[in-house]
Amino acid sequence: MGKEISLIAFLDEVVSRNTQHYRKDFELDAQKLRDALNSPYMDERIFYFMSRPNGTWCVLERDVFLRDSDGYKIWTHYADMPDGIEAYRVTITGRRGTAPMGHVVKLNYREQVQRVIKVAIPFDDVELTFYSGEKFRMPMEQYRKQREEIFFEYGAIQNFRCCPKSEAELYRVISMEHRLQKCWQPKTKKGPDTPAR
Incomplete structure (x- = not known):
C-alpha cells in the first residue's frame, strides 16, 4: 500500500x-480529517477528497455509496463536469502528534463517479x-x-451516520470498488472453445 x-x-x-x-474550503476538509482521528469506526476514517479549480470537498467513502446521502450528492454532482478534478481515496491509519497519517489512492474521477x-x-x-451522550437510530424521514x-x-448532534438495511451489502460494494481502483478486471465469460486445426 506504500508508506x-x-x-x-x-x-x-x-x-x-x-x-x-x-x-479556504480545504481548512474545513483538514479539520474533518483531524476530527476523524477520534472516531471509533474505521469506516469513518476513509474519505474521498476532490480538488477542483473552484474549491475542494472531503466526504466519507461510506456516504458516497449511500444514494441520496449528502456525501453521495456532493461526490456525484460533478459527474457531468469532471475536467480539472483531482480525486483521491484517503485512509487515516494513525497520527503523528495532531497530524493524521495514512495512505492515498489517486482516482480517475471521470470513471469512478460513473x-x-x-x-x-x-x-x-x-x-x-x-454531545450529551444520548445515541439512537431512527428513520431518515422521521428525522427530517x-x-x-x-x-x-x-x-x-456530534455524529450523524447514514445506515443502510445491510451493512454487509455496503461493505461488498465498497470492497469491489477498491479492487477496481487497483485496476482489477472482472472475468469475462468466454465463448465455447473452438477446436484447433
Missing part, C-alpha cells in the same frame, strides 16, 4: 497546484450521537420531520 504519509500536507500540495479559487452512480445503495435510517424538536430535546 504512511502526512495526509493534510499531501492534500495541501494538491490544492496549491490544482485549486485556484476558494482554497461506477458510484451505478452501484450506490439506498439507506433508510440515521444514527444520531449527541422532527429535526428541530430533536435539537431542542437532545442538543447538538
